[in-house]
Each structure stands twice: as C-alpha cells, then as structure tokens.
Amino acid sequence: MNKPFNALFLDLDGVLFVGNDALPGAVRAVKKAREEALILRFLTNTATQSRQHLLDKLGAMGFTLSEDELFTAPIAAKHYILDHNLRPYCLIHENIRCDMAGIDEINPNCVLLGDARDDLNYQTLNHAFQLCINGAQLIGIGMNRYFKGEEGLMLDAGPFIRAIEWAAGTEALIMGKPGKDFFQQVVASTPFQAGQCLMVGDDVIGDVEGAVNAGLMGCLVRTGKFRPEDERHLPPGAKIVDSLYRLFS
Template sequence: MNSTYKALLIDLSGVLYVGDEPVSGAAATLEQLRSAGLMLRFVTNTATQNHQAIINKLHSMGFIIDSQELFTAPVAAKHYIETNNLRPFCLIHDALKEDFQDLDQHQPNCVLLGDARDQLNYQSLNKAFQLCMEGSLLIGIGKNKYFKDKQGLMLDSGAFIHALEWAANTQAIIMGKPSYTFFTQAVRSTACSPNECLMIGDDVESDVIGAINAGLGGCLVRTGKYQPEDEMKIPATAHTIDTLSCLMSIL
C-alpha cells in the first residue's frame, strides 16, 4: 500500500459501527492512527441524524472525534442550496428538518431528497416528480443503494433518486459519496493532495470506486454491508482488509 498517505477519510456506518454497536478494535485503531501522525476525516452520507447527533453518537460509543473532522452530505447539500439561492422541497428525515428550517421553502424550485424513510411514499415522490418535470433541480444527499442496520440490509435513497431521474428524464446533483465534489471538499480540508489521501469504507461503489475516481486511494473493509461479490468490482489499485483494526499493519 502507498506509504505516502498523510490523511485518511473514514466512513462511519459499517466501518466504525454497525447499527448501535461499535466494530471491535475500531476506537483503539483511531488512536493508533492519530499517534502515527495521520490526519483523519470522517465522511458520511448519513441523512437520518444531524451533525451534532452524529458526534454525540460517536462519543457515546467511545470514539474521540472532533466536530471539525466530520463531513456530512446534508451539510454539503445545505451549502449548495444556500449558495445557489434555491428553494427546496425537502424530502428528508425528520431529524434533519431543524437544520433546514431556516431555508425558504415556498414555491420550491429544487427537490432535496434524502433518507426520508416512510415519507418516501407515492404522494411525496409524485410531487417531487412533478417539480422535476417543471424544471426543478433534483438534489440527492447521497445515492447509496442500501446500507446495513441492526435490522439487516436496508434500502437507501439512491433507489428513489434513480427512479426520479428515469421518470423525469433528469440528472440528480449528488452531494454525498460518490460525488467527485464531495471527495474534493473533504480532501481540501486536509491540505493534502488527493493521492495522499486514502478512503476506507464498506461500500465498494460509493466509498472505494468513488474515491478512486476522485484521485484518492481506496480501501474496502469486510464489515458492515460488505458482500463477498464486492471484491469482483473493486479496481486493481484498491485494497481490502477484514476490519479497520487491520489498517495499521498495512500502512
């Protein structure tokens, strides 16, 4: 593996924890990585918790993470909407609504779609479809196909984004992984070049392939939603490890 890595981008769900249970050895590994002088960034498409709630959850599991080290797709989405003076129709989880309530949502000219769970019903999706057909932008907080929770594999918002893209003949702007822009923003915060950064995740497409397409290194962990067939999809330059705790020996 590249010995010149100076920064690590680490996914949360499936890498540090699964559901509400921390992955064995993950917290200790983070401390080893810090002691080795590596800069850490924690990147996630999680769209069911706000920024501070994610930090609180990590702390409760024994992970020592500073708020400035956390990059979330919802924060990136809000920044994009504000920068472009957009008015969103928000199809997002209840936990995020407080973070977006200060935005003008009257007469929406864009659709913001995230992991809204039961709110992703026919009525709400049809309204999103109608707005897209009228020319509104479709903005996705992430485009993951699925994730793994304590209930098992769970359908993620990517399937609904893909359906709207197909039905309305439009192309979504994706704020989270595997977006090139999202990875670029995370890398920029480290003051490192992309080839000095390694992304570690359990999603072969959003984490590993997305990172490699943005010029980073990619490493797939065999925890979380990892499936054995994923190893048939990874590029030749990517790496696989059993768990995060195996990373130090490779580095």
C-alpha cells in the first residue's frame, strides 16, 4: 500500500472511541498503521480527562501508544502558562487539576477556560469576564462548539470562550485544535513536514479545517459527532471516509 502521508494524526473521541467503547475497526486500524511504519500521534482537546487517564483508557481498549505520542490541549496550556510566568484563574474540569500541578493561581493575571462543565455558571463566568475586561489574558483549552455525550450533543468550551471574548472585547489564545501552534508543535515532534502528515477527526472545523490551515492534510470521518451537513464545510482537498479503518481497506 502506498500512502500519500508518512505520519497519521488521530483525534481520539469519535475517531478511536465513543464513550468507553472502541469504535469498530479502530484498534485494527492503529495496528495496521504501525505495521505500515507510519508515525502516529494522538491529539485531543479533551479537558475533562488527564493525560494519564487517557493513556490508561486507551490501553484498556486495546490501543497501544506511548506518553510521547499523546498531545493534549491542557498540557499545551500548562507549558504556555509556565513559559510566560502567568498566574491563571482556572475554570477547568476537576479531572485535569492534576495536569496543572505546580502552577501559581494566587492573584490571577490570566484566565484559563476549559470544558469545566458544571463549574461553568454565572458566578464563575462573570469572574472570568471581570478579570478579562480588566486586562487579564484569556486562554482557551480548545475551541470546540460541542461534543457528543451520552445525552446527545453537549456544549464544549468554545461557546463560553466566545462569550467572554465578546463581552470583554478581547481575543482568546486557543490551546489545542484548531490552533495552528498546536498542530505545528505536533508536526515538529515528527521527522516530517506538515504536508506529509494527515490529521483524521470527526470535527470538520476543529480537526479538518484546522489541520488544513496549518498545512497538513485533513480527513473527516463519518463517526462520532459527524453530521451529514458537515460535508458541506469540508475544506478543498480534504478527504472523507466512513471510519478510521476505511483508510486501510
């Protein structure tokens, strides 16, 4: 098999699994990719599961990967915060608090806003707004509109980030997909150029358009939160397949 890409970047939720179940053929697809000596990277914006938890979860489903292959938006945010000596007001999910170990949160001068789920309420969002309108930098973990949960489509962090941006007249720095920086950071971890890397995801904007904008190839899967209308938004040159396994069959 002769593939036009040397590295395969995989979104997790909706591509490899939904909920706690691997998607049909996904484990085989990852095995096939390894057999074909493709460089593999796993990219996620999830802000409700720590890196360690994700590694354990993927392992339990039968996926084999190393810590170095997994790139999460919260870890990218942590690196940015430490590199810039920032003190965030963290509006994040309790599950990823452990990813932020060692960060100074006293007297905040920035806001870190992720998929904090039930911690997103009028009081916490208003506090974030008040900090931002007084000059604090807004850092978003991902910029997804929604995700597919057990109770259907659910609001992700993006809409809340948009709300604070608009209210405070500021622009958030987005960690994770579709941020160009994030894709470039992952490309830099491979021996290849962006154009030799294929990003596969179920989010036509966050995964596919983001990757294409960063110079990668993009591919949408018809699994996870995919909806038929998404095909209309496929960027020129991007692929579409029924599932991850279809890349190999």
